[in-house]
Amino acid sequence: GDSVTQMEGPVTLSEEAFLTINCTYTATGYPSLFWYVQYPGEGLQLLLKATKADDKGSNKGFEATYRKETTSFHLEKGSVQVSDSAVYFCALSVGPSGTYKYIFGTGTRLKVLA
Amino acid sequence: DTGVSQDPRHKITKRGQNVTFRCDPISEHNRLYWYRQTLGQGPEFLTYFQNEAQLEKSRLLSDRFSAERPKGSFSTLEIQRTEQGDSAMYLCASSSEAGEAFFGQGTRLTVV
Numbered sequence: 001g002d003s004v005t006q007m008e009g010p011v012t013l014s015e016e017a018f019l020t021i022n023c024t025y026t027a028t029g030y031p032s033l034f035w036y037v038q039y040p041g042e043g044l045q046l047l048l049k050a051t052k053a054d055d056k057g058s059n060k061g062f063e064a065t066y067r068k069e070t071t072s073f074h075l076e077k078g079s080v081q082v083s084d085s086a087v088y089f090c091a092l093s094v095g096p097s098g099t100y101k102y103i104f105g106t107g108t109r110l111k112v113l114a
Numbered sequence: 115d116t117g118v119s120q121d122p123r124h125k126i127t128k129r130g131q132n133v134t135f136r137c138d139p140i141s142e143h144n145r146l147y148w149y150r151q152t153l154g155q156g157p158e159f160l161t162y163f164q165n166e167a168q169l170e171k172s173r174l175l176s177d178r179f180s181a182e183r184p185k186g187s188f189s190t191l192e193i194q195r196t197e198q199g200d201s202a203m204y205l206c207a208s209s210s211e212a213g214e215a216f217f218g219q220g221t222r223l224t225v226v
Contacts, residue, residue, distance in 0.1 A: 100145060
């Protein structure tokens with residue numbers, strides 16, 4: 001079945017460090033790919049998305065490129081801030097060939113130290 | 115529109131009691147999803163509606179769980195005869211035909 005695998009955390013970085021959170025997926029159709037972020041005490045928020053191969057999603061300095069050949073959607077940011085501390089979830093959605101439900105990874109906790 | 119709204123935000127119940135949660139999606143969204151999230155895990159899919167039709171249910175959704183979306187607008191999720199293992203955050207999300215899912219703040223259920 002469809003699934004998402006992302007690197008385990010926690011990831012601890014110093015402010016201004018480079019961030020990579022790995023995400024790979026398995027899907028029977030052609031999924032759309034997403035990164036969601038969950039700040040402490042808050043709900044899930046969409047961070048960025050990509051709907052087809054080679055698309056790059058970007059938002060708030062974060063980027064991820066849809067790589068069909070490696071079935072990956074790694075999240076990157078060039079210079080993290082303390083305010084980026086949160087849990088990051090990679091997700092896919094398959095449709096219209098699928099049911100449009102979203103399948104999430106287990107999440108990666110990021111802690112950024114000042 | 116203020117986004118996806120869930121009520122209540124917190125619920126503490128005794129084992130064996132029934133509970134019902136409500137979700138109000140973004141008004142123009144025809145798709146509505148329910149998820150469950152436990153500590154340290156990603157959201158797990160429970161069920162999905164397109165308008166009033168329930169199109170898919172996860173195997174996680176035992177017979178004690180039922181969801182409705184009677185007029186294709188708000189939805190309810192009921193858990194009968196709650197068990198301690200039902201303690202979790204229950205998340206609702208909605209989306210349009212071609213858009214991404216927007217999530218509510220969730221209802222945190224604690225079964226004691």
